[in-house]
Amino acid sequence: MKSLLEILKTEGPVDPDEIAIRLGRTRDEVEAELESLRQEGILLRYSALVNWEAAPDLKKVYAFINVSATPEHGRGFDKVAEYVSQFEEVHSLYLMSGGADLCVVVEGRDFRDIARFVAEKLAPTPGVTSTSTSFVLKTYKMEGVSLMAESKNSRLAVTP
């Protein structure tokens, strides 16, 4: 299962025939496993990894916002998290250890966009007691992929 997921994670929807060959399995086995991965909520969807910073007209701004919130008896932070997660500006949302309770990753067109979201939507959310916003200035690596200039492969064309 790990090898199959690693292939899908780095290469996207690869033809099950090819996966079967590479993993030494049958096509039927691979398809059955893909189906159960979907059923179990492990395989959510296929998506491209996009470097928005390289697309001049489509730039997006990201911010990591540490949120402190008031936990509820029996539910902890789940209710406030569920509420916050429904804003379309929220890219991802995590329960954290350490100083803050939640980390909200917010996506916007520009800094003002995000500032408005924090001031008008996130901070006033019932249960949220404080926010601390850090803007992303430059991305060096995302999802395991380095965005810095790749070093040229210096292997010789033929070696013993």
Next chain:
Amino acid sequence: MPSPGLRSSRLAIDLPPSGIREFFDLVSGREDVISLGVGEPDFSTPWKICDEAIDGLRRGYTSYTSNWGMSELREALAADLHHRHGLTYDPADQILATNGVSEGLDLAMRALLDPGDEVIVPEPCFVAYKPAVLLAGGRPVVVETRVEDSFKLRPEAVEAAITPRTRALMISYPNNPTGAVMSREELLPLAELAEKHDLVVISDEIYAYLTYVGTHTGFASLPGMQERTILLDGFSKAYAMTGWRLGYAAGPAHLLESMMRIHSYTAMSAPTMAQIGAIEALRHGSQDVQYMVGHYNQRRRLLLAGYKRLDLPCFEPGGAFYTFPSIAHTGLTSAEFSSRLLFEENVAAVPGTAFGACGEGYLRCTYATHLDLLKEALVRIGHLLERLGCAGTGADPESV
């Protein structure tokens, strides 16, 4: 012409040029070649290993080490050898850090051979074995391995080649260039021969970690073999550290002592920063090795499936990162096929003859190459086969 006084030695002049070198000259200068001709990983060295070496430099580890290598490295190697082969080697005088397996091979031959002594060298094999014997004043005696034996070494063939001058048997599994592996049961008769004829076995196990079929058996772990085996291994292939030039030899103390003495004059010590990196590789590199081995295995299967569709006969390699398909049915020689593949399709694959005369009719194609390039190479090989009237009856080669 330089004056006669400036000539090279007879030995150097007579040393045959490497078939790899000749082919390299053909390839160099060409653009956009897909190379299946490379005998090294396409991964970079895991960063944690580089980081340790850099930190070592920062902390001033820039001097020679003991001729044997750093004691920390030899202790880590002893633990690794115990873990992998169940063997106990004394780090004090049974393990020597070398400049790659290449130096270990050279030292082993020089430590063992008197002029005219013979070494049995199975072919096809790594290009350096025969020259290493020759440079040490010995005589290589070739034993050919055959596809019908899955390129395993037949004990009868070895025994037939043994003479009173035979000192050593060279063994190399998983094999470069065939990818063949030999199981414990298959190696046992060779161990008996070594015992019976009182031979040293030089076992090059640089590809041991890259075993996909069965499990690797270290030759020294066979009954009675630790005392007559010089194990050569290193970090190049498993940890993607070819450029670091770090290998090691492990074996009986009296032979290792001789090898160390030669090494102390010819190399002094293995590179210090490489030794520091190697310690980290041994301590924390096993997950990286597993990751790379998993990828090689996927590529191995993909390439073999591709050959099948092209009706290109290929023995199934169980180790290393090479395939050794047969092109005999095309009517071309290995050299002709590989130069046509290069000039017509821009794919570089080494003619089997670079690894011995019995490599005629074969090509060595490496799968230590990105999957997308392997797929494209298969398409291009298919085009050449088509023009030669030998195209596969299977599905469209474009379909993988």
